[in-house]
Amino acid sequence: MTSYGVAARFTLFVLARNRLAMVFLAVLIPVGVALAYNVVSHDVLPFHHGSTGSVILGGGEKITMISCALNASCQLIGFAMFSSAKHAEDFDLRLTAAGYSRTAILLSKLTSLTAFAALVAAYAAGWMRWFWPMEQPLSMWVAVFLAGLVYGAMGLFLALFLPGQLEGMFTIITIAITDLLLQNPLINKSSGGGLMEALPAYGAMQLGLGAGFTSSVPGSAVVSSLLWTVLFAATAFVAFIRRTRVA
Amino acid sequence: MLAVAGVRKSYRKREVLRGVDLDVGGGQLVGVVGENGAGKTTLLRILCGQLRSDAGTVEVSGRLGYCPQKPVLNNDLTVDQHLRYFQIAYRLPELRRADELIERLGFGEYRGTAVKELSGGTRQKVNLVLALMHDPAVVLLDEPYQGFDWETYLRFWEIAAGLRAAGRAVLVISHLAYDSVRLDTLHRLRDGVLDHAVAVSPA
Known part of the structure; x- marks a missing residue:
């Protein structure tokens, strides 16, 4: 328990010292949400809500706000987790070789991911709520939280294969932008289908749209995000166990 | 206390170690020298269990301490936070030995400083303390x-001599042989094998 407690405390401490991530958090999310509210047309448009199969109405600025908040959160959490995993790579190896519990280190990484995603989601959902009295603010928090979990786990996963910070940042930004561009109902009028539903941000976007404009919570969207999180995190953790196994 | 026999290691087709044999007993201070790329670090990583050899055996009696060539630290954590991490890893009830080493290496004033703010030499001292x-x-x-200055370099050798006097088996890797007079035995790693030991000073 001590080993988990100390590892979790230090991992969170290191994450909090990531100044770039903190400036991103403080500035990028409110600026993105405020720009979406002020710049995009407030015209109400019908769009297809894939996970419930219904057509719903939403203001362009609100849909863009959801998209911006998810995009910023995905990039921020994805890169912060990538960066912290990359920095700690050799140190973790030394620590486990010295006898530190690998389970404690893994759990501390999961804890920092969950805590950071929860914080970012609260901040993002709070700013959105400031501009827009939405149907279900709590579900909006869950949507951003799940997006953060998926991309944070993706960051841990990519840290296994990509050599440096620049490669990680570029890859995560590209994936997040492409993913959320395709998910945006203002741009993509298609009703989705299998391929669309298989994208990492699908669940979070569907849940965000449901939270903004309906009173229902699409359970399948939550499952989709959790599956992505488990897939990325499990692969990263198995690789960690293999790497830290004493020869 | 350290017995190495027939250790081989290849990276793809390049054979770096071609049957290394080495014995280091308690109270011995043994050096291994070799040119850049001779495989010294590869050998040490195999000895400490970080790398798997292709063949051969490594036997270690008792606990092992490994000090890597480049400091392996977490830049954002302070010196004290590093000590706490390794205190748990090594299951130490107290930090008496670490306190003593920090005092001897003279960097007690930096215990609350994040490692990334330390000089290269001080980072190397932290690296050494974590191993010992x-x-x-x-x-x-x-x-x-x-990265050690002359004074610290001399203190390092005092610490190494202290380890020998306390009956520890000490293996030091270097690419220079100028500290050979401080060793009991010096080996040269050449063409993937260790030359026969040359006694360089009375034990």
Whole structure:
């Protein structure tokens, strides 16, 4: 328990010292949400809500706000987790070789991911709520939280294969932008289908749209995000166990 | 206390170690020298269990302490936070040995400082303390004094002599032989094998 407690405390401490991530958090999310509210047309448009199969109405600025908040959160959490995993790579190896519990280190990484995603989601959902009295603010928090979990786990996963910070940042930004561009109902009028539903941000976007404009919570969207999180995190953790196994 | 027999290692087709044999007993201070790329670090990583050899055996009696060539630290954590991490890893009830080493290496004033704000030499000192703070029976040091000033360099050798006097088995890797007079035995790693030991000073 001590080993988990100390590892979790230090991992969170290191994450909090990531100044770039903190400036991103403080500035990028409110600026993105405020720009979406002020710049995009407030015209109400019908769009297809894939996970419930219904057509719903939403203001362009609100849909863009959801998209911006998810995009910023995905990039921020994805890169912060990538960066912290990359920095700690050799140190973790030394620590486990010295006898530190690998389970404690893994759990501390999961804890920092969950805590950071929860914080970012609260901040993002709070700013959105400031501009827009939405149907279900709590579900909006869950949507951003799940997006953060998926991309944070993706960051841990990519840290296994990509050599440096620049490669990680570029890859995560590209994936997040492409993913959320395709998910945006203002741009993509298609009703989705299998391929669309298989994208990492699908669940979070569907849940965000449901939270903004309906009173229902699409359970399948939550499952989709959790599956992505488990897939990325499990692969990263198995690789960690293999790497830290004493020869 | 450290017995190595027939260790081989290849990276793809390049054979780096071609049957290394080495014995280091308690109270012995043994050096291994070799040119850049001779495989010294590869050998040490195999000895400490970080790398798997293709063939051969490595036997270590008692706890092992390994000091890597480049400091392996977490930049955002302070010196004290590093000590706390390794205190748990080594299951130490207290930090008496670490306190003593920090005092001897003279960097007590930086215990609350984040490692990234320390000079290269001080980072190397932290690196060394983490390898020795559990008073291991077998000590593997990979050029542990890079970045040390002359004073600290001399203190390092005092610490190494202290380990020998306390009956520890100490293996020091270097690419220079100029500290050979401080060793009991010096080996040269050449063409993937260790030359026969040359006694360089009375034990």
